[in-house]
Amino acid sequence: MVKSDVADELDRRLIQALQMDGRAPFSRIAEVLGVSDQTIARRYRRLRSRDILRVVGVPPVSYVAEGRWILRLRCVPGAARNVAAALARRPDTTWVQLVSGGTEILCVVRARSEADSEQLLLDRFPRGARVVSIAAHAVLHTYYGSPHVIRGLDALSPDEVERLRPAPAPDTGEIDSLDPGDQRRMDVLARDGRAGLAELAAATRWSQSTVARRLEHLRATGVLHYYAEFDIAYVGLRSVARLWITVPPAELVATGQALAEHREVVFAAATTGPTNLAVQVACRSSRDLYRYLTERVAALPAITHVETAPIVQNVKRVGTHLDIGLGIGPAVGADNDHGRSGPPFGKPRFAPSSPG
Template identity: 45%
Template sequence: MNHNHPVDPVIAPFDSLDRQVVQALMIDGRVPFSRLAEVLGVSDQTVTRRYRRLRGEGLLRVIGLPLGLRVGLYQSQVRVNCVPGTAGAIAEALARRPDIAWVTINAGGAEVSCMTRSRSRRERDSLLLDKLPGTRQVTGVSARTILHMWTGGPGGWRGLDELDDDQILALRRPTDFGTMGGFELDPADRAMLNVLERDGRATYPELAAATGKSESTVRRRLDHLTEEGVVFFDVEVLPIHLGFNVEALMSAAVAPSDLEAVGSTVGSHPEVPFAAATTGATSLLAVVVCRDIEGLYQYVTMRLGAIKEVAQLEITPALRTVKRAGLMTDGVRLFDPPAVA
């Protein structure tokens, strides 16, 4: 999938079965097609054809990612102010970096927002203190460190409502979302993740070949990493194909004593695929996805309006998504050795 250019929403609109497949993969990105077909009440061939069409046309991709807070990645949300007319080029350059995800152009086309997932403090600081400020078209940079995530990793987005409760229960796998201690990935884990970052549904023979381990060993190890909440599977799909036409970045000031309760509440909203606590004056960061502008208005005034602890609210619509969660760009891998300057 090309992460650097938006897909024309007119091409291959998603029907009800497509949306069911997407929601099922958000619950379990590696669910066997035979099991998925059984849950959806269709044939194996139908599910396989649907997935291959969506994947082949670049409309959907399953990717396997590490949960950054568990494996020691330095995660920050960065906003880059640009000279008018240069945001596109800056966003494209950021999207090509393997340590950058969720690149959007916001605020009238003069601001780029992204998420850094750096392997070291030095790598993160090099970007924030040297490379971005030293770029002639950049007029300002602000960064907030991600302290805690309520939603946005294992567990998936709850905004789709295509499956019933029984179907969701049949697909859900046991995962320890509550464990947040550090986890040391070994070389075989990293080799496996370098494959899964390209294709979360890579076969066990492919994973075995990449790691030098047996198929049974990589199967057990991947199950363990998934159940421990170290590795999760994300579905890259443009919300517009699912009937959601508005994405926005939300920042809010919340008192430290209220942050956990407010963050948990906001993270449970079906409109919110990502919610986190951050450093900075506005300690709550979230992404909001709605069907239209009226839906965004209703969310802000009704759901958020009912949370009295939310203050200094800022809503910034995304004008263009340049890159989503994928950390693979131009053949560079997150766990490759860093390039020597």
């Protein structure tokens, strides 16, 4: 039975299995984990219905965006939750998070072109009484992030990990761009990375066998990967923080690569701005976070400054809206073509993008 506040052993094993291959057949997962197909399917449906676990199919940044930006928005007291909820409804945002203190929001935004990037930052994001300031950090290089796995589960043996790892597909050539049919399939996979071939075929009116071959090709050429997004607090990683780190430019690569080796790190990237490394870490407790900062981070000699910002709530992950108990009006700067707001907040909406 799935507990309400913490994952049991089978939940943890299922989550780690889907990190290895988000589209692995339930029969293969069941065989490796030593349970029935029906048990795995039932567990996944239950976790998915509760927004704890979801697989999304997403292309890498180079295919969907000209640039990524990490935004830090500072709000007047009492406004952050409503602003964060509005930002989460935008299709160009991922990882909308509330920071401790109650006045700061973090989010990742994507632009499809250089011109769109300028318009995105200059015209489309909120300015006004509720938002005091916005700082935009361009992501220059990612040292660790999706499709890398979130470490720390340790629920599978090395042999089980290898049995679940997808076999390398033959690379049949680089794809320069996605055709309209690919985009329609991507839209389906962004909502449900485990969507069946029948649903994917219906989106493009291709045969299921043709769709299957195309998906294999997109995956083999690196245009598509399957990302298992999950509530890390559910697996016991309850102390999450964003670190804003400064190092001399000559030490940026070495420090970024060193941070990427830390099992606590779920994201690490070089950025523009007053700091030049943005890192997110996940620890089991505040005591473990303190130990990480004072032992592992402190051991990196090039670091001259660290700002630690604890994350208190996710409002949106890769593509999943998470209900934080608010009903809101139109998304910030993003009415639809008919002048109406999007669906009520709390219903999942997905963006075809991935953090890192």
